[in-house]
Amino acid sequence: xxxxxxxxxxxxxxxxxxxxxxxxxxxxxxxxxxxxxxxxxxxxxxxxxxxxxxxxxxxxxxxxxxxxxxxxxxxxxxxxxxxxxxxxxxxxxxxxxxxxxxxxxxxxxxxxxxxxxxxxxxxxxxxxxxxxxxxxxxxxxxxxxxxxxxxxxxxxxxxxxxxxxxxxxxxxxxxxxxxxxxxxxxxxxxxxxxxxxxxxxxxxxxxxxxxxxxxxxxxxxxxxxxxxxxxxxxxxxxxxxxxxxxxxxxxxxxxxxxxxxxx
Amino acid sequence: xxxxxxxxxxxxxxxxxxxxxxxxxxxxxxxxxxxxxxxxxxxxxxxxxxxxxxxxxxxxxxxxxxxxxxxxxxxxxxxxxxxxxxxxxxxxxxxxxxxxxxxxxxxxxxxxxxxxxxxxxxxxxxxxxxxxxxxxxxxxxxxxxxxxxxxxxxxxxxxxxxxxxxxxxxxxxxxxxxxxxxxxxxxxxxxxxxxxxxxxxxxxxxxxxxxxxxxxxxxxxxxxxxxxxxxxxxxxxxxxxxxxxxxxxxxxxxxxxxxxxxxxxxxxxxxxxx
Numbered sequence: 054x055x056x057x058x059x060x061x062x063x064x065x066x067x068x069x070x071x072x073x074x075x076x077x078x079x080x081x082x083x084x085x086x087x088x089x090x091x092x093x094x095x096x097x098x099x100x101x102x103x104x105x106x107x108x109x110x111x112x113x114x115x116x117x118x119x120x121x122x123x124x125x126x127x128x129x130x131x132x133x134x135x136x137x138x139x140x141x142x143x144x145x146x147x148x149x150x151x152x153x154x155x156x157x158x159x160x161x162x163x164x165x166x167x168x169x170x171x172x173x174x175x176x177x178x179x180x181x182x183x184x185x186x187x188x189x190x191x192x193x194x195x196x197x198x199x200x201x202x203x204x205x206x207x208x209x210x211x212x213x214x215x216x217x218x219x220x221x222x223x224x225x226x227x228x229x230x231x232x233x234x235x236x237x238x239x240x241x242x243x244x245x246x247x248x249x250x251x252x253x254x255x256x257x258x259x260x261x262x263x264x265x266x267x268x269x270x271x272x273x274x275x276x277x278x279x280x281x282x283x284x285x286x287x288x289x290x291x292x293x294x295x296x297x298x299x300x301x302x303x304x305x306x307x308x309x310x311x312x313x314x315x316x
Numbered sequence: 317x318x319x320x321x322x323x324x325x326x327x328x329x330x331x332x333x334x335x336x337x338x339x340x341x342x343x344x345x346x347x348x349x350x351x352x353x354x355x356x357x358x359x360x361x362x363x364x365x366x367x368x369x370x371x372x373x374x375x376x377x378x379x380x381x382x383x384x385x386x387x388x389x390x391x392x393x394x395x396x397x398x399x400x401x402x403x404x405x406x407x408x409x410x411x412x413x414x415x416x417x418x419x420x421x422x423x424x425x426x427x428x429x430x431x432x433x434x435x436x437x438x439x440x441x442x443x444x445x446x447x448x449x450x451x452x453x454x455x456x457x458x459x460x461x462x463x464x465x466x467x468x469x470x471x472x473x474x475x476x477x478x479x480x481x482x483x484x485x486x487x488x489x490x491x492x493x494x495x496x497x498x499x500x501x502x503x504x505x506x507x508x509x510x511x512x513x514x515x516x517x518x519x520x521x522x523x524x525x526x527x528x529x530x531x532x533x534x535x536x537x538x539x540x541x542x543x544x545x546x547x548x549x550x551x552x553x554x555x556x557x558x559x560x561x562x563x564x565x566x567x568x569x570x571x572x573x574x575x576x577x578x579x580x581x582x583x584x585x586x587x588x589x590x
Binding site (some may be wrong): 063 | 319321322323325326328329336337338339340341343344376389392393395396397399408410411412413414415417418419420421422423425426427428429430432434436439466469470475483498522523526527528529530533534535544547548557560561564567568571572575
């Protein structure tokens with residue numbers, strides 16, 4: 054069968070779109086290694102001093118650690134409660150009300166800014182809860198739908214009769230979970246972990262409300278720095294975040310194949 | 317027993333969303349009706365302020381522009397990607413996923429370097445002698461739109477590639493062998509089959525733009541205030557929480573209304589879809 058022929062104009066347009074998509078990121082990369090004290094592209098002289106500068110600046114070091122902590126904890130909690138929920142939705146679908154799966158989509162529907170503000174106003178402020186706790190709760194809620202969706206997708210192709218066989222042969226529930234179910238959805242769990250982690254690390258809209266004395270996340274610190282200074286430090290932090298993305302994509306490619314993300 | 321097991325497993329996630337999302341957001345919205353001036357006083361205040369009406373209209377205009385441009389660009393690109401040979405398709409999808417996994421702050425920052433006073437566009441134009449003074453491109457509606465299109469095109473491509481891949485080549489060839497010109501095939505075969513995907517993409521992009529914060533803050537600043545930046549300013553700079561809550565409530569209502577309306581339209585257009 055002959056594939057559909059594409060008009061050269063369509064191909065030309067697509068090339069331009071991909072230049073548009075990748076170009077700005079190349080520009081950040083170039084600016085980050087410039088020797089100048091101001092942001093410029095193409096770089097004037099090569100230097101890695103702006104990368105050193107990140108680690109010299111206390112604010113960046115501190116917020117980087119906060120972001121990593123928040124991302125690890127909220128991803129872990131989201132997996133801990135998201136995996137059972139996804140399992141229940143697939144295994145016990147007929148015993149659960151139909152609206153429940155839509156209910157888990159709510160965090161996508163409600164604007165992130167509104168969630169962030171509401172957590173500040175009605176959780177952190179009213180109950181005097183520490184901002185860090187509200188921040189982790191917010192991030193966990195934000196990433197929960199991704200976790201449930203990705204795990205559900207991998208459970209959809211799981212044959213639950215294997216699990217029943219294990220149970221009928223006398224395997225206790227937890228052992229069945231770790232030896233039968235988990236190995237079968239392993240790649241889904243890894244993908245969910247990565248998507249959740251990267252979403253949390255990059256979040257602005259919830260974190261912007263959870264900053265206080267001594268507490269801020271890396272993207273918020275970046276925003277604040279950009280509004281005051283215009284030096285290549287921000288470019289080098291951006292490059293570090295892009296390297297993180299590259300690492301993440303490599304793991305996704307190994308476990309699921311990146312085309313998975315297009316589904 | 318089975319029902320009990322299902323609920324037990326689903327309850328931690330259900331409780332978290334109930335207590336961490338539904339209750340706080342409901343409380344925020346509820347509080348807007350309990351002000352001394354009467355239940356709708358804060359909304360009257362919002363809509364009687366010319367500035368706030370302008371912000372609302374500007375946010376809608378920007379979101380619509382971003383949605384329309386991202387739809388057009390994303391649709392054409394996704395069509396070419398969906399017809400690309402296997403290896404090239406993977407490369408293109410990776411090139412679209414990469415920006416998507418890179419944070420909003422980083423991607424908006426790129427446009428500060430490009431559109432800034434000493435940015436690439438200005439320095440190139442000045443070096444070429446086309447302009448003598450740098451162009452003011454930042455803090456305009458245009459720069460916010462460009463940066464947001466940049467943000468959402470990859471999302472649109474990924475949403476549409478899957479849909480367009482599902483249209484068999486035979487169908488397109490049947491159409492052309494029956495004498496349809498490429499444009500007619502496009503409009504009468506490909507486009508109608510892609511409508512559900514286009515609607516999903518449009519909803520994601522519109523609601524995403526409508527409620528965005530970082531991009532308008534960086535590229536628009538005070539001059540191009542939108543609902544998100546205005547809400548943040550009211551909450552965290554002027555500490556007018558009633559006004560911030562009102563903006564939050566308006567954003568929730570508009571977002572949910574758009575999602576419901578578009579889902580309804582999608583169902584009507586395609587009764588086969590869920």
